[in-house]
Amino acid sequence: MRDSLQKERFGRKGAASPEKAGGALLVHAAPRSKSKAWLGLIPFFVFIFAFMIIPAGSLLIGAFQRNDGHFSLVNFSKLFRPNIISSYVVTIRLSFTTALGGGLLGFFIAYGICLGGLPKGTRSFMSTFSGVASNFAGVPLAFAFISTLGRMGLVTVFLRTVLGIDLYASGFNLYSFWGLALTYIYFQIPLMVLIIQPALDNMKKEWREASENLGASPLQYWLHIGIPVLLPSLLASFILLFGNAFGAYATAFSLTGGLINIVPILIGAQIRGDVLHDPNLGYALALGMVFIMTLAILAYSWLQKIASRWMK
Amino acid sequence: MKNGTATRKAMSWFWLILGLLYFFIPLISTFLFSLRGKKGVLSFVAYQHVFADPKFLQSFLFSLQMSVYTIIVGLVLIVPTAILINLKIPKAKPIIELFSLMPFVIPPVVLAFGLIKFYANPPLTLVSSPALLVAGYVVISFPYIYRSIDTGLTSMDLKVLTEAAQSLGAGWLSILFKIILPNLRTALLSATFLTFATVIGELTLAVLLAWPAFGPYMAHVGRDLAYEPAALAILSFMMTWGSISLIQFLSHGIPGAKSEIGGLH
Numbered sequence: 001m002r003d004s005l006q007k008e009r010f011g012r013k014g015a016a017s018p019e020k021a022g023g024a025l026l027v028h029a030a031p032r033s034k035s036k037a038w039l040g041l042i043p044f045f046v047f048i049f050a051f052m053i054i055p056a057g058s059l060l061i062g063a064f065q066r067n068d069g070h071f072s073l074v075n076f077s078k079l080f081r082p083n084i085i086s087s088y089v090v091t092i093r094l095s096f097t098t099a100l101g102g103g104l105l106g107f108f109i110a111y112g113i114c115l116g117g118l119p120k121g122t123r124s125f126m127s128t129f130s131g132v133a134s135n136f137a138g139v140p141l142a143f144a145f146i147s148t149l150g151r152m153g154l155v156t157v158f159l160r161t162v163l164g165i166d167l168y169a170s171g172f173n174l175y176s177f178w179g180l181a182l183t184y185i186y187f188q189i190p191l192m193v194l195i196i197q198p199a200l201d202n203m204k205k206e207w208r209e210a211s212e213n214l215g216a217s218p219l220q221y222w223l224h225i226g227i228p229v230l231l232p233s234l235l236a237s238f239i240l241l242f243g244n245a246f247g248a249y250a251t252a253f254s255l256t257g258g259l260i261n262i263v264p265i266l267i268g269a270q271i272r273g274d275v276l277h278d279p280n281l282g283y284a285l286a287l288g289m290v291f292i293m294t295l296a297i298l299a300y301s302w303l304q305k306i307a308s309r310w311m312k
Numbered sequence: 313m314k315n316g317t318a319t320r321k322a323m324s325w326f327w328l329i330l331g332l333l334y335f336f337i338p339l340i341s342t343f344l345f346s347l348r349g350k351k352g353v354l355s356f357v358a359y360q361h362v363f364a365d366p367k368f369l370q371s372f373l374f375s376l377q378m379s380v381y382t383i384i385v386g387l388v389l390i391v392p393t394a395i396l397i398n399l400k401i402p403k404a405k406p407i408i409e410l411f412s413l414m415p416f417v418i419p420p421v422v423l424a425f426g427l428i429k430f431y432a433n434p435p436l437t438l439v440s441s442p443a444l445l446v447a448g449y450v451v452i453s454f455p456y457i458y459r460s461i462d463t464g465l466t467s468m469d470l471k472v473l474t475e476a477a478q479s480l481g482a483g484w485l486s487i488l489f490k491i492i493l494p495n496l497r498t499a500l501l502s503a504t505f506l507t508f509a510t511v512i513g514e515l516t517l518a519v520l521l522a523w524p525a526f527g528p529y530m531a532h533v534g535r536d537l538a539y540e541p542a543a544l545a546i547l548s549f550m551m552t553w554g555s556i557s558l559i560q561f562l563s564h565g566i567p568g569a570k571s572e573i574g575g576l577h
Binding site for chain 1 (some may be wrong): 317320321323324325326327328330331334335337338339340341342344345346389390392393396397400401404408411413414415416417418419420421422423424425426427428429430431444447448450451454509510513514515516519520527530531534535538541542544545548549552553555556557559560
């Protein structure tokens, strides 16, 4: 019995690495050190579960409970109240508008940089720049826009006194939808520049040259080459910008003082004081948000996968 | 052909200038606005007021302290994890990358809600402890920290370096402290500055967990005063600019280093 076992062990050892004893030793050691390595990931996973997954999961459970703790779907039917529907609609409209506006402007800026013809340092300057601008958000950004486009803001005053255009008389208000949209676009543009740049860098110069040599017009080039190649990246970036605006709380809170009816503000108000008189409805509201963000990230990952076909 | 190039160049300039205007007009307005603290003349009075307010320093120091804790906890948690994954269990990489997308799916406002709900009652009453705020900050900054460290690890030849050190008889501790961490210097510093830039003016978690941090302080000043908020905005902008420029300066020339995409909006 013992003999045969030993034989087997030796046999395996011989098969694994006949030339080096050290190699065989490694083969034996590998599984144990591998499972030990997995143990090393425990602190990280414990942390992430304790402070992200489980608390978020507890909201999910709360969303499926009545106030007395029984399982129920009643919170989701309450999501169809007019004021809640309208807050989702406004948030989606805001995210869509700023993702489109910021995305287009950011794309054209990034494309211009890629085309060349601009001074040499433009590229690295713009990349630092976009890094700063996309991180410059929240309270200070709100202040900057109040100083610019608020009632006493310099641009507002300039337009009124020098050009005779009274923004506020013509219906503009910084603390409403369009004011918030202009403010969001401030961080959406640089974010777009940062995320679309790699995709633009992958557009080979040869493609355009080849198509031009074959007699294609710029329109044909874009229709048959440019847009098909770029489309997945463009859509993916758009979705990222959309989600970025959808979850934003700090900028909206400090600009409007919590008065605009968007979902993050509603959730924040729910935390600060029970405005809905119904904590479980608050959980459902948060769950609705997580649901939309999950759809966004799934679409993003899928589009990134398609886009990566052209990345080499 | 020549005509086409000229048009393209003109278009590049057009969009670039439009973008720069969008970026600079609010900054310049804010700066000019911040100088109007005294009637009729341009002065730095608003800045003096900001610095004279004891709550300014208190809240700033509080946030600074929180950012230091966040950086320490974040690095201690994420650096070993990232090294293990790159060196021993590449299989786990997709899992961690999936987790690094989670803070996007769970925006700070929802995270705050979850933390408050889950940690409000015994046995785990953490709501009134700054530890919960730090934990939330670590969750928020985890994707940025992980990405910087991962970029740093993949850009050095981790496997070859460790094997070489091992064959020379180095133990794990000396490999970590004498080989890996020194090579990871830049990535560690990038992660540090990015976390700092994120945490120092953070509003959502701080305001919802009711901490006297710098973000809520700024929001409070904005409600009561006119010119001081503009001064605070300029100061914050300079801090962000400083942090990001340092990161870009440090990561210059590292293959695969990307501009950091981050920020809490």
